[in-house]
Each structure stands twice: as C-alpha cells, then as structure tokens.
Amino acid sequence: MRDGAINNSGYFVQGLAGIVVVPIILRGLGVESYGLWVTALSVVGVAAALDFGLGWAVIREVAASRGAVVEETARFVNAAGNVYLILGAVGGLVIAALGLPLSRGLHLSGATRNVAPAVFALAGVVSFLNMPFAFTCEVLRGLRRFDVVNLITIAQSLIRVFGLIALVQAGAGLLPLVMWQLATTMAALLAGMAALRSLSPKFSLGIGRLDGQLLRRHLPFGLASQLFGAAD
Numbered sequence: 001m002r003d004g005a006i007n008n009s010g011y012f013v014q015g016l017a018g019i020v021v022v023p024i025i026l027r028g029l030g031v032e033s034y035g036l037w038v039t040a041l042s043v044v045g046v047a048a049a050l051d052f053g054l055g056w057a058v059i060r061e062v063a064a065s066r067g068a069v070v071e072e073t074a075r076f077v078n079a080a081g082n083v084y085l086i087l088g089a090v091g092g093l094v095i096a097a098l099g100l101p102l103s104r105g106l107h108l109s110g111a112t113r114n115v116a117p118a119v120f121a122l123a124g125v126v127s128f129l130n131m132p133f134a135f136t137c138e139v140l141r142g143l144r145r146f147d148v149v150n151l152i153t154i155a156q157s158l159i160r161v162f163g164l165i166a167l168v169q170a171g172a173g174l175l176p177l178v179m180w181q182l183a184t185t186m187a188a189l190l191a192g193m194a195a196l197r198s199l200s201p202k203f204s205l206g207i208g209r210l211d212g213q214l215l216r217r218h219l220p221f222g223l224a225s226q227l228f229g230a231a232d
Contacts, residue, residue, distance in 0.1 A: 007146045010153035017161040028168035032112050037174055040123035043098065047091035047127045048134065053222025054080045055138040062142025062203060074202045076214050081135050081205045083215065088131030096124035115175055122178045129185045132205055136192035139203045148195050156188040
C-alpha cells in the first residue's frame, strides 16, 4: 500500500493542482486567451505521445539490468535518449511553425491573434524540453526510483501552480504564464538529469551515435506496448 501510494502520488497531486488552477486561470485570462493556451498545450501533449513506445523499451531494459550497467543496455539507452532529443526538436519546430496558421484559423480577436505565434513558439520549446524529461523519468522508473520521479513531478506541479496563481493575481497576460510553464519544465528536466547522473551516470542523457540496428530490435516491443496502452 505504501509503494502504491508513492507510485501514484505524482498523478494525484497533478490532478488536484489542475482542479485548483483551471478556474483561477480561466477567470484571470478570459475565455479566449485560456482557449488559446489550452490549444497550444494540447498540441504539446499530442507531440509528447509520439515516442514510438521507446519509453516502455527503456524501462524494460534498464529494469532487466538489475542495477548493473550492461554495455549493450547502456548503448540502447543512450541511443534512445538521442531519439528523444530528435523527436523533441522536430516536434517543437512543428508546433512553433503551426503558430501562424492555427492563430488565423481560431477566429481570435486582434490582440490575442498578435500573441498567438509567440505562444505557439514557447509551446514548441516546452514540447522539446518534455521529451528529454520523459526519457529521464523512464530511466528512473527502470531503476525502480519511483520516489525520485514522483518527488520531481510533485515539486514541479506545486511550483507551477503557485507561480501561475501569483501571475494571474498580479494581472499578468498569457505570455508570462506560458513562460512560467517553460521555466518549470526546464527546472524539472535539470532536476531529473541531476538525479539520474547521481544514480546511474552511464544511463544519463547525452549526445551520441544512433545505433539503428539496436533500436530496431526493441521497436516492436515498444510499439506493441504503446498500442495496448492507447487501446486501454
């Protein structure tokens, strides 16, 4: 029961924080600006799901190593980390590029339409940062350090929520809120990378060679796991 509570605490805090902050932001920003923000974050969420199931394969291989850094496992994890960086960069650029056509198609007022491209550009940066953060969390889960993952996500959620509330109360517009979201995402990524470097340096995120053959070997398991998860 204790382990279950720890493993699900991050989801609970994130859900509770969302329930608290949504009406406050909606009232502070107004329907139009809030709708633009939700649209941008929804696109970010879609991009984050397009990892070809590599996260499941990373968790399995790291967990199977039982704490011992097997050379092939380390090579696969490093290659997967590079794929995450590439996917994050491509997804971020696509989201930023969508800013202009989407802002025109959303039938926004003049003032909101002017800031929409910047909102999507910042959302693209958030999307890019989300990918290496997701990779870091998957490796930590494989190492069975669910406590570290949940500690980081809970801290991120609470800091983000209190900051968003403070900005809304101060009368800040949409752009400062998106910038705060970006800052908390960056902080969570740095915390995750520091924890992983301390626990298992060889599994840390780093620029390296893409081993296509090794990645293809694990791709069927990852895709099947992602498919079953989506169907569920």
